[in-house]
Amino acid sequence: MVMENLSESLKGTLQKIASAVTIDTKLIKEVVRDIQRALLQSDVNVKLVLELSKKIEKRALEEKPPAGMSGREHVIRIVYDELVEILGDSRELPVKKQIIMLTGLYGQGKTTSAGKLATYFKKKGLRPAVVAGDVHRPAAYDQLKQIAEQVDVPFYGDKNEKNAVKVVKNGVEKFKRSADVIIVDTSGRHKLENDLIKEMEDIFKATRPDEKILVMDAAVGQQAGSQAKAFNDAVNITGIIITKLDGTAKGGGALSAAAEVGAPIIFIGTGEHPSDFERFDPERFISRLLGMGDIKTLLEKAEESLKGKDAEETARRMMSGKFTLHDMYEQMNMLSGMGPLNKIAEMLPGGMSGKIKGMDMNTTQDKLRRFKIIMDSMTDEEMEDPSLIRASRVKRIARGAGMENKDVKELIKYYNMTKKMMKGFSSNRKMRKGLMKQLQFGN
Ligand SMILES: Nc1nc2c(ncn2[C@@H]2O[C@H](COP(=O)(O)OP(=O)(O)O)[C@@H](O)[C@H]2O)c(=O)[nH]1
């Protein structure tokens, strides 16, 4: 998993939203503060964090959720959108013949990334080759050569040549026909110095690379922005690879630097192995960081528990003694399926329980729908006092609902059974308590 710490805190924040009973100003402000803290702790640029949190707060407070979306979902969506936004545009390297040049400071992961890129293009069916343009450190030649062998791609280097431009030129010439993607590794410096820039410029002029990619270590922190800017000013980078994003790496500095300089992040490195390399897609990255799959489940659970709260009120009213067809109608509207009533049936003493379960409690959705149609052709008076419904009224109601007399009678029977049950509960305190507990409505 990449950026575990940031991921954990952001997930915690989203869970707070998902399980909130109401989305109010207090909650939104709290959420925004949580997000600020999490992002700053992972080194995201301070200015970006402030802009982002202002935007989230404003949108969450002012925008109405679109139809069909709950307030909670809407706020989560806003957080997601704005996080994606700070990662900038996404871009894919074209799968074609090209020269790719890697730049960046020492130890950022250029040589390792050369092997990863080669692996990537090999998988795409192209023929990659690598060129050792780091002529300043003796070990650099061996390192790239070894990686080339490991990923099984052609290698070019010249241990005795100290002129990087010459080596790169020779390498490009050598692979001009035999390779599709020529990946040029270059040397870095501990910091961006004039001679490094001069060398990069010379190599560019000599080889005209299609891609100039900045390789940046996730640990670079808040200086990432100025580092990326310096490289960009010098050589006009076409993309960024952020390495070492694996585990608990902070990474926010490097990630936000991309948007700051307007160069897209193309890949991320998630380990030392050549296959620890992923195409970077801002939306997918944020979805994963936030655990959006989990959030969806969470939201569904929250919906259920809120429904439970409505059901609690109905149950309380039902058990208060008075139970009319209006109550039953409302209860049917509210409860999809007969969940709580089934639970009630389970609690009833033997005989009655079996009777109800065998008969009415197995009522299907379809039957409930029919019951509602029947009740729709009753008068308010009948709904309030079902004892009024005798033979002549049964006939009229059945006709109005387009059903048969026996359907109406079945409904009345169901109503009487339910009412009896409710009465039983309301007169038996212990049973009532037990039921409320069983339904997990508290007491
Ligand atoms: N964990 C981890 N280590 C990496 C990653 N990329 C590079 N490294 C390690 O970082 C160190 C420096 O990498 P190197 O490619 O030599 O950097 P260069 O000086 O820019 O060429 C090496 O030990 C690599 O194994 C990565 O994505 N994850």
Ligand SMILES: [Mg+2]
């Ligand atoms: Mg290197």
